[in-house]
Amino acid sequence: MASTDTTSSELTLAIDLRNISKSFGTVQANKHVNLKVEAGTIHGIVGENGAGKSTLMSILYGFYEADAGEIYIFGKRTPIRNSSDAIAAGIGMVHQHFMLVENFTVLENVMLGAESGAMLGRSITDAAAELDRLEREFGLAVEKDALISDLPVGQLQRVEILKALYRGARILILDEPTGVLTPQETDQLFAILRSLREQGTTVIIITHKLREIMVLTDQVSVMRQGEIVASRVTSETSREELAELMVGRKVRMSIDKTPAQPGEALLRVENLSVHDHYGVARLDRVSLEVRAGEIVGIAGVSGNGQSELLDVLSGILPPGEGEVLINGHTVTPEHATNPEQVRSYSVAHVPEDRLKRGLVREFIAAESAILGYHNASEYNGVFLTKPSAIIDHTHHLMEAFDVRPAHPTLKSANFSGGNQQKLILAREMDPGPKVLLVGQPTRGVDIGAIEFIHKQIVAMRDEGSAVLLVSGELDELMSLADRIIVMFEGRIVGEVAASEADEKMLGLMMANAHTPTSTVSEEVPA
Amino acid sequence: MDANITTEIISTLSATMRVSTPLILAAMAGIFSERSGIVDISLEGKLLAGAFISAAVAAVTGSAWLGLGAAIVVTMLLSLLHGFASITHNGDQVVSGVAINIIVSGMTVVLGIAWFHQSGQTPSLPNTARFMPLHLPGSETIGSIPILGDIYTKILSGHNLLVYVAFLSVALTWWVLFKTRFGLRLRAVGENPKAVDTAGISVAWLRYRAVLIAGILTGIGGTYISIAQNASFIREMSAGQGYIALAAMIFGKWKPVPAMFASLMFGFLDALSIRLQGVEIAGIGQIPVQAIQALPYILTVAILASFAGRAIAPKADGVPYVKER
Numbered sequence: 001m002a003s004t005d006t007t008s009s010e011l012t013l014a015i016d017l018r019n020i021s022k023s024f025g026t027v028q029a030n031k032h033v034n035l036k037v038e039a040g041t042i043h044g045i046v047g048e049n050g051a052g053k054s055t056l057m058s059i060l061y062g063f064y065e066a067d068a069g070e071i072y073i074f075g076k077r078t079p080i081r082n083s084s085d086a087i088a089a090g091i092g093m094v095h096q097h098f099m100l101v102e103n104f105t106v107l108e109n110v111m112l113g114a115e116s117g118a119m120l121g122r123s124i125t126d127a128a129a130e131l132d133r134l135e136r137e138f139g140l141a142v143e144k145d146a147l148i149s150d151l152p153v154g155q156l157q158r159v160e161i162l163k164a165l166y167r168g169a170r171i172l173i174l175d176e177p178t179g180v181l182t183p184q185e186t187d188q189l190f191a192i193l194r195s196l197r198e199q200g201t202t203v204i205i206i207t208h209k210l211r212e213i214m215v216l217t218d219q220v221s222v223m224r225q226g227e228i229v230a231s232r233v234t235s236e237t238s239r240e241e242l243a244e245l246m247v248g249r250k251v252r253m254s255i256d257k258t259p260a261q262p263g264e265a266l267l268r269v270e271n272l273s274v275h276d277h278y279g280v281a282r283l284d285r286v287s288l289e290v291r292a293g294e295i296v297g298i299a300g301v302s303g304n305g306q307s308e309l310l311d312v313l314s315g316i317l318p319p320g321e322g323e324v325l326i327n328g329h330t331v332t333p334e335h336a337t338n339p340e341q342v343r344s345y346s347v348a349h350v351p352e353d354r355l356k357r358g359l360v361r362e363f364i365a366a367e368s369a370i371l372g373y374h375n376a377s378e379y380n381g382v383f384l385t386k387p388s389a390i391i392d393h394t395h396h397l398m399e400a401f402d403v404r405p406a407h408p409t410l411k412s413a414n415f416s417g418g419n420q421q422k423l424i425l426a427r428e429m430d431p432g433p434k435v436l437l438v439g440q441p442t443r444g445v446d447i448g449a450i451e452f453i454h455k456q457i458v459a460m461r462d463e464g465s466a467v468l469l470v471s472g473e474l475d476e477l478m479s480l481a482d483r484i485i486v487m488f489e490g491r492i493v494g495e496v497a498a499s500e501a502d503e504k505m506l507g508l509m510m511a512n513a514h515t516p517t518s519t520v521s522e523e524v525p526a
Numbered sequence: 527m528d529a530n531i532t533t534e535i536i537s538t539l540s541a542t543m544r545v546s547t548p549l550i551l552a553a554m555a556g557i558f559s560e561r562s563g564i565v566d567i568s569l570e571g572k573l574l575a576g577a578f579i580s581a582a583v584a585a586v587t588g589s590a591w592l593g594l595g596a597a598i599v600v601t602m603l604l605s606l607l608h609g610f611a612s613i614t615h616n617g618d619q620v621v622s623g624v625a626i627n628i629i630v631s632g633m634t635v636v637l638g639i640a641w642f643h644q645s646g647q648t649p650s651l652p653n654t655a656r657f658m659p660l661h662l663p664g665s666e667t668i669g670s671i672p673i674l675g676d677i678y679t680k681i682l683s684g685h686n687l688l689v690y691v692a693f694l695s696v697a698l699t700w701w702v703l704f705k706t707r708f709g710l711r712l713r714a715v716g717e718n719p720k721a722v723d724t725a726g727i728s729v730a731w732l733r734y735r736a737v738l739i740a741g742i743l744t745g746i747g748g749t750y751i752s753i754a755q756n757a758s759f760i761r762e763m764s765a766g767q768g769y770i771a772l773a774a775m776i777f778g779k780w781k782p783v784p785a786m787f788a789s790l791m792f793g794f795l796d797a798l799s800i801r802l803q804g805v806e807i808a809g810i811g812q813i814p815v816q817a818i819q820a821l822p823y824i825l826t827v828a829i830l831a832s833f834a835g836r837a838i839a840p841k842a843d844g845v846p847y848v849k850e851r
Contacts, residue, residue: 063724063849084726099721101714102841112714113725115707123707163725 013075014039014171014202015060020069022055029055030066031226037171037219039074042193042203044213044234047223048246048446049417053206054096056223057173061093062086073171087114092164096175098156102149106142106159107131110166127166134165138195153301154185161192171202178212182301183474183507190216210239211475222246247447257458260482263292265325266435266466267313272322274308274490282308284490285322290435290466295457297481297498298470301510305490306470307352310439313468314349315342327434343372345435348428352439352470358424359412366394366408369427401426402452418449425453429460436460439470454480474503488512536680538797543681543689544755546793548573548764550692551747552771553778553785554699555740561703561780562736563716563842567623568608569744570768571630572601576748578634581648581759582641584655593655593753598745604630605741606734613733616846627768635761648752648759657686657754688750695743699782712736716840719847729847744768766823773826780840795822 015037022030029052037043047053059066062080071078073089080086086093100109107127115123128144135141142158143151151159157177164172174193178186193203193216207213213220214234221231222245230245244250267290274283283305290296298306311317313324318336327345331337339349351357359368370379370390379390394408401422403415412420421441429436441457442450457480461467471477477484477498484501486494486509494509552569559566576597584593604626611622635646642648662683669679703709711732715722719729751767752759770792778785799818806812 061724082726083724087726093724095724099718099724101717101721103717104714108710109721112710112721113727115710118707120705120707120710 012039016072018070041218044217044220051223052226090170092169093173094160107144153180173204175206260294262294265289268325270323274320294482295467297477297484300487315339347435348433350438361413368412369394397426418445436467541797542794545796547692548747549771549789553775555743556775559740561716562733565619565844568626571627572744573748574764575630576745577752580749581752585649594749597749601745602741605737609737646761651757686754696786
């Protein structure tokens with residue numbers, strides 16, 4: 001792969017990684033990586049899952065130690081053995097999963113590990129003064145005494161950034177920072193990052209969202225299979241080129257689909273409410289309908305009731321109030337149901353979290369491939385299961401959905417995220433369900449596999465199934481769904497036809513800042 | 527009659543202070559350990575080990591202080607063992623704790639027989655080799671004040687040094703946890719060790735220090751049982767107090783002052799059960815001794831079942847810290 005060297009020797013390099021290699025067991029996560037990041041720029045690192053981006057940044061932050069290679073920070077060779085070495089070298093990191101103590105205040109989290117003395121009294125005064133200064137300098141306002149557990153995610157990210165700046169970070173690494181943010185929060189984050197750059201901070205952002213790379217970064221490096229395959233000046237490249245570099249072949253970025261031909265309603269939810277055990281409404285009088293032959297997308301910032309909706313519809317959670325009609329069967333609080341019974345109504349469920357609910361990591365693929373259908377007579381004898389029947393069936397699924405490697409006896413954990421997801425989709429879609437519930441079908445899945453999964457979901461719709469799709473990716477919802485429903489704090493706050501939706505409008509609805517007046521009513525075909 | 531009841535109440539409350547002392551010390555030990563994320567079911571074994579070692583050393587040297595010192599050294603070693611298994615090697619903390627309890631239960635008897643040839647007991651100690659009751663200053667003058675005077679002279683005064691150490695340990699635990707840098711980090715590591723690691727602080731070293739402090743506190747608690755409350759070691763003399771302390775800690779929601787009050791409540795039930803033995807209660811008659819002795823344990827289960835559901839443990843309690851890929 002031809003790579004363009006975008007740096008010139010006169011510029012100061014904030015980071016210069018030379019020949020970094022790192023293996024976990026037999027897996028080589030980083031292979032002879034060379035990366036140069038100019039001081040005072042925003043540098044993007046893109047790549048598919050498992051390409052080694054996070055490992056590389058974890059090495060830079062001292063979370064792992066490299067097997068080989070050298071790290072130069074601002075021109076000086078700097079061995080980084082642990083996070084305190086990295087902090088001392090002026091490196092700060094905002095992790096994908098926030099590293100915050102939930103029952104601590106913002107202030108306590110910021111000063112943790114950087115207290116000014118053995119007693120807390122003085123540390124608190126000092127940290128409060130320093131936070132005020134950072135707030136003035138960078139416009140990063142947060143409530144210092146608020147508990148972390150009470151803050152929204154956008155604020156948590158600011159706390160993470162403040163933590164890094166408080167420790168005097170001159171280089172800030174952000175790992176997939178926008179995954180949990182609304183488009184508006186993303187814009188705010190980018191504004192903060194740009195102002196950090198103006199003040200001389202070097203920013204490295206890891207992401208798989210090419211659109212963000214294009215709008216935010218000055219330079220971009222592409223990783224594939226543990227190696228840096230290319231570095232580009234952002235203004236001189238394009239999404240298509242980057243996607244191709246990431247995957248190693250040409251990728252189609254759009255989905256071919258014909259207009260929906262909706263039939264009868266196979267799924268109808270009326271005034272559904274669910275309260276958690278603190279009495280908080282997780283679903284608040286939700287009503288919706290999914291008809292045969294259409295895909296209805298649910299948009300919303302994660303945690304606004306989408307998961308609970310899927311749980312009720314799949315029979316995991318009983319409805320608190322209201323009524324659900326699934327393929328002609330009624331579920332009410334008085335007549336609750338269970339997942340096994342719901343499956344018998346010809347409903348399939350691809351859960352949002354594949355590792356927690358989709359499969360059992362320690363099971364072989366064939367066992368994971370029949371979960372939920374394991375009581376079916378074809379897999380069972382009088383007392384024992386029929387391993388050969390299960391394996392044959394798994395072979396069939398793996399072939400149909402291109403699961404690689406096609407070894408039914410391999411442990412589920414040993415498949416890549418995309419192949420695990422394809423196996424689950426195969427399991428759920430193979431019986432030809434009338435209602436398909438899909439949560440985050442492509443979360444953590446490679447671009448190549450996304451293309452395939454999207455095609456399968458559209459094919460299911462065209463065969464006349466009703467599909468309910470919950471996704472955190474607005475691009476996915478806009479290209480896959482026929483209608484998009486937006487949820488906020490357990491309520492439905494809006495609905496738009498996918499063809500009329502744009503990102504800004506959905507983002508405002510997700511933050512409940514904008515409710516379209518006319519689009520809520522549905523046009524039911526006669 | 528009235529004076530009689532007052533005397534009964536005063537002596538029961540005074541006994542409560544004495545009975546609660548090892549519970550309070552062990553509960554504080556538990557708080558340090560579990561706030562750092564290490565479940566410590568071996569509080570029981572450490573109390574027993576502390577009781578045995580202090581009695582044995584005091585019997586040989588004639589010094590209560592040497593007994594106390596030796597007990598603390600041994601319980602800290604047991605804490606290191608627990609830490610080695612569960613912090614360094616990410617072992618299961620409950621299994622490691624139970625193993626320590628079993629080892630101590632057996633070793634105290636074996637060593638006791640080998641050293642003293644008294645079927646597992648240690649020789650009876652003279653008062654000079656024990657911690658004896660102290661009288662708080664001003665007892666005579668304050669004692670003449672009604673009620674307050676009785677509370678001061680008959681309930682608060684007249685206990686041995688270790689009782690006061692136990693109450694002091696509550697204030698100290700609170701201060702360390704909530705007013706020092708070490709305490710902030712300790713609470714953080716029990717909630718989210720990754721946050722501590724990425725802040726550049728060693729998770730293992732923090733946790734080791736926490737379990738070592740637990741060792742010191744249980745060493746004092748064990749010493750109290752054998753050479754302050756009693757005058758020799760008897761096999762299995764900790765009699766589940768380590769577990770009760772664990773219950774008090776949970777009941778006190780891993781907070782020092784509430785855990786102290788929970789310990790006092792369990793101690794009070796225990797003291798009451800001793801008082802109630804042989805007492806005729808109108809309409810019921812004499813309650814069997816066994817039923818009274820079982821009372822604190824039954825109440826423990828009842829109280830924990832009704833309140834513990836709301837107790838929120840430190841999030842990382844019992845979870846070994848492994849850097850994952």
